[in-house]
Amino acid sequence: MTSSSRPLSVFLCHSSQDKVFVRDLYQRLQRDGVAPWLDEEDLIPGQDWDREIRRAVRASDLILVCLSKSSVSKAGYLQKEIKFVLDVAAEQPEGSIYLVPARIEEGVQVSDVAEELGRRHWVDLFQEAGYQRLQRALQARARECGASFGTSPAITRPRWASGAGKDAFGQFAEIEVGNVVQRFRWIAPGRFLMGSPTDEPERYNNEVQHEVMLSSGFWLADTACTQSLWQAVTGAKPSYFKGDARNPVENVSWDEVQAFLSELNRRVSGLQARLPSEAEWEYACRAGTTTPFSFGENITPEQVNYDGNYPYAGGEKGRYREKTVAVGSLPANPWGFYEMHGNVWEWCADRFGDYPTAQQVDPTGPQTGASRVLRGGSWIFHGRHARCAYRHGFEPGLRTLYFGFRFAPGHQGPAEPA
Known part of the structure; x- marks a missing residue:
C-alpha cells in the first residue's frame, strides 16, 4: 500500500456473457481499495456508451482484459473493445504493467485472441491463487503511477451492534x-x-x-x-x-x-x-x-x-x-x-x-x-x-x-x- 490518497483505477474489459463473474471481481477489487470501472455500475443513463467507455479506458491506471471461451468467439468484443484497449496500451511507456490478460475459465488461448495480448503474461482468475497473483500486479502498478492499493475502509459500527x-x-x-x-x-x-x-x-x-x-x-x-x-x-x-x-x-x-x-x-x-x-x-x-x-x-x-x-x-x-x-x-x-x-x-x-x-x-x-x-x-x-x-x-x-x-x-x- 502506498501513502497516496488516490486509489488505483482499473478498467474491467469484458463481454456481456461474463457479467456475473466480472461483477464479483468488481466487488472484490473494491474490497481491496481499488477503484474499478464497470459499465453496468458506472455508466449513467443517457450517457454516450462508446464515448464514456473510451474516456474510462484512458483515465484508468490498468486495464484488465477478461477472457472466457464465449467472449473470445464474440466478434464485436474482439474487434471493438479489445482493439481499442490495445491501441491505448501501445501509448504507455515500455515495460509498464498496464494491460493484464485475465482468463476467467480454463482452455482459453490468449495468443489466439490478439498477438499483443499473447506477449503479456496472463493471470488465471478461475483459480484462487490467480487473484493473489493479480494483487501483485496491482501493487506493482500502484507504485508505478503513485496510486494506493489495499486501503481498507474505516471500521464503523452497525446500528444494532454494541x-x-x-x-x-x-x-x-x-x-x-x-x-x-x-x-x-x-x-x-x-x-x-x-x-x-x-x-x-x-x-x-x-x-x-x-x-x-x-x-x-x-x-x-x-x-x-x-x-x-x-x-x-x-x-x-x-x-x-x-x-x-x-x-x-x-x-x-x-x-x-x-x-x-x-x-x-x-x-x-x-x-x-x-x-x-x-x-x-x-x-x-x-x-x-x-x-x-x-x-x-x-x-x-x-x-x-x-x-x-x-x-x-x-x-x-x-x-x-x-x-x-x-x-x-x-x-x-x-x-x-x-x-x-x-x-x-x-x-x-x-x-x-x-x-x-x-x-x-x-x-x-x-x-x-x-x-x-x-x-x-x-x-x-x-x-x-x-x-x-x-x-x-x-x-x-x-x-x-x-x-x-x-x-x-x-x-x-x-x-x-x-
Whole structure:
C-alpha cells in the first residue's frame, strides 16, 4: 500500500456473457481499495456508451482484459473493445504493467485472441491463487503511477451492534444480551460452486454442484448459538448436555429457533436476526476453499467434533467425544467461523429439496416442502457428514440433542454509520 490518497483505477474489459463473474471481481477489487470501472455500475443513463467507455479506458491506471471461451468467439468484443484497449496500451511507456490478460475459465488461448495480448503474461482468475497473483500486479502498478492499493475502509459500527472492530479474520460486530456477547463476521458478496464434484469421495446424489452468486454481503455469527445466549433471551435451558453454558444450545427445533429470533429482535433494536440461507451457510463454511472441508481434503478430531470411529475417506480413526464442546474451542476456518464442521447440526432457513443445475443468484430454496435444511454434521455423526456439501432435512418441529443453529443479523453492512 502506498501513502497516496488516490486509489488505483482499473478498467474491467469484458463481454456481456461474463457479467456475473466480472461483477464479483468488481466487488472484490473494491474490497481491496481499488477503484474499478464497470459499465453496468458506472455508466449513467443517457450517457454516450462508446464515448464514456473510451474516456474510462484512458483515465484508468490498468486495464484488465477478461477472457472466457464465449467472449473470445464474440466478434464485436474482439474487434471493438479489445482493439481499442490495445491501441491505448501501445501509448504507455515500455515495460509498464498496464494491460493484464485475465482468463476467467480454463482452455482459453490468449495468443489466439490478439498477438499483443499473447506477449503479456496472463493471470488465471478461475483459480484462487490467480487473484493473489493479480494483487501483485496491482501493487506493482500502484507504485508505478503513485496510486494506493489495499486501503481498507474505516471500521464503523452497525446500528444494532454494541461493539465493532477488525482482527486477523476481518471485520466483526457484536451484540450483548444479559451480559452474554455474540460476535458476528461480515461476509462480502461473491460467487462459489455449491455442492460437491462428482469425484468427491463419499458424496451423496443430492449434492449436485452448481454455481451460486450472492449479490449482497451479510453478517453471520462466528459460532453456533450458546446455551447462555438462549437462556438470556428465553429463560429456558432445553439442552441435553449440561455443565458448560458456552456449549452450543441443542435439542431445539426450527420452529423454536424462529420464536427465539423473534424475541431477540424485540430486545435488540434493528437486529432483524434470521437463519442463514443454505447457500449463505455453505459459502461461509467453505470460506473460499473448494475441498471437502475448509481445512482441506480430510479432517481429524483435533479439528472437528465428530465420531472419530468413522473417519472420512480412509482417514485414521480418532477420538469420539460423545458430547458437544464449547463453541470456539476448536480451530476456526479461514474466515473466522468456528465449528461449522461437526459439534451440532445447524438449521438453515430453506426448505429441503433438490438443487437446480443452472447458475443461481441469491437462492432461497424450494417454495414448498415439509422439511427444513440442516448443515454441518455433529458430534455423533461420521466424518463424511461434516463435509461442506453434506445436507439433510428434517421436519421443523423436530428437536434432538444434536440440532443447533447460528444466526445472521440483517443486511446492514460494515460501512454503515453507527
